[in-house]
Amino acid sequence: MASFKITGDRRLKGEIVPQGAKNEALQIICAVLLTKEPVTIHNIPDIRDVNQLINLLGDLGVRRTRLSESSIRFEADDINLDYLESDSFRQKAAALRGSVMLLGPMLARFRKGRIPRPGGDKIGRRRLDTHFLGFEKLGAEFSYDEEDGGFYRVDAANLKGTFMLLDEASVTGTANVLMAAVMAEGTTTIYNAACEPYLQQLCKMLNRMGAKISGIASNMLIVEGVSELKGTEHTMLPDMIEIGSFIGLAAMTQSEITIKDCQIPELGIIPDVFKRLGIQMEFRGDDIFIPAQERYRIENYLDGSTLSVADAPWPGFTPDLLSIVLVTATQAQGTVLIHQKMFESRLFFVDKLIEMGAQIILCDPHRATVIGHNRETQLRGIRMTSPDIRAGVALLIAAMSAKGVSIIDNIEQIDRGYQNIDTRLNAIGAEIVRL
Known part of the structure; x- marks a missing residue:
């Protein structure tokens, strides 16, 4: 210590x-899983939580090319989903609260996800209900197995757009559900959405990747699902x-x-x-x-x-x-x-x-x-x-x-x-x- x-x-x-903004980085970096094409991100902060998340993506098979001290090109064209079943993933993801942001992109692109109960600051109760209730509204089914190392397992074989009223204006909850919705079938309306600058940045990045998100900077996001997303370049606040x-x-x-x-x-x-x-x-x-x-x-x-x-x-x-x-x-x-x-x-x-x-x-x-x-x-x-x-x-x-x-x-x-x-x-x- x-x-x-x-x-x-x-x-x-x-x-x-x-x-660069820590809270933006955790969701922007997870969004690279949404596409096979290269995504270049600038102004990445060199801090422990962000570096742990980048390393976790590397373990999943995301190739990372450092272009400068604060810029990295990510390529997620060959993801090893079997790694989600490993003890290594359980230990690393459990130590990082930001790892929950992997779920939305994994559900969107691979239609399934697995995540242990994440850690983070001891600042009081930080529930994940908003994330999972949103995924359920989109048609995902999840289970939690305490005996299986405390894993959340999510199956999203049939993601379909819908109207949802979030139970709280959670930034990470909104971002996670949004990333799942961009490749769901049909139109999703997310009401009581968070509208922090970090969330606005994510929306703009996803739209450059080919998503169709409107209502940015408001508390109602409307998402028209698309079949795939492309690469992009993004600079964090x-x-x-x-x-x-x-x-x-x-x-x-x-x-x-x-x-x-x-x-x-x-x-x-x-x-x-x-x-x-x-x-x-x-x-x-x-x-x-x-x-x-x-x-x-x-x-x-x-x-x-x-x-x-x-x-x-x-x-x-x-x-x-x-x-x-x-x-x-x-x-x-x-x-x-x-x-x-x-x-x-x-x-x-x-x-x-x-x-x-x-x-x-x-x-x-x-x-x-x-x-x-x-x-x-x-x-x-x-x-x-x-x-x-x-x-x-x-x-x-x-x-x-x-x-x-x-x-x-x-x-x-x-x-x-x-x-x-x-x-x-x-x-x-x-x-x-x-x-």
Whole structure:
């Protein structure tokens, strides 16, 4: 198990380029299974979850040609379906939550699929019902065998288009069902579909491959099934979660940072939420400039009541950035209520922030009230453990702003979502040592 040793209270200065979007990568890379023809993908983040998925595709028989540091050409013309029955597949797929995204493409092209119960962050209940209910609506039949290593087996010999109302606007659920529907017979209407930029990117890529998807960027997708798809080329968006993390980091450490190539129109309300915390920023073309700020003040509502920041389906605020907003608020002037609606275990990392000196009241598993220090007292360095990707980076931000030295254990969680984060931050003035 690796750790970070962070010497805090250092101001950073310089430019940083966000990686490709992790959440987009997991579904875009699975989509290469939909065609025999080459698919070239650019701006792939070099992170653990994505690399594990690419290796898993290789084990399935997908040929991969690395064209550059962040570009790969995939060719899925000779897939070994027998590998799905192996212990190796069970172990590798179970360790990666993103592996569930293999099901949609496999059902579309091969009319069957097999997947173990996937792993991932321990952030609360993350059910797969939306995926399987959608597949069932298309005519698939599935079974779950606990004695067979906990495998889901899905048979989709007769995929037919239909109308479906998703039980929740799940991004991965929508993407998985969408990929199954593009080669189903007839027309599929997916209502209450997620419409995040990642999902929009997938839709546009599939249409370039020959799919017929309309309603992109809305919560109703209409899919006319086609018999086959062709190859394409696709460039992924910059990671909006990393961009938000850098905004919070700049404010907490009183640093002057320019975040490059952000594709600002795709960020939705993310910049506005950080502005409501009092963080100044300038849009310079497609770059975001964060000036060094001695203080920042949380806004109240117009009636004077306390600001509340809550997650919601797109175009609402993404739940992946609530941990960053929470830690950033600890040094602001004012009070904010953080309401994590989707995952009941995602706020439990605040006990470490409280140990560092933050004033936080954990109201229940979903809500925390943060009373900002207004820089009057500084967080102090401690030893802690990263429980999940986003909380891990929130703790890293806290450690970088704290007085003294902090140790963060289990940084494999951070590496799952952030590419060479220590090297990139050290390049602009941080002092992070990987142990």
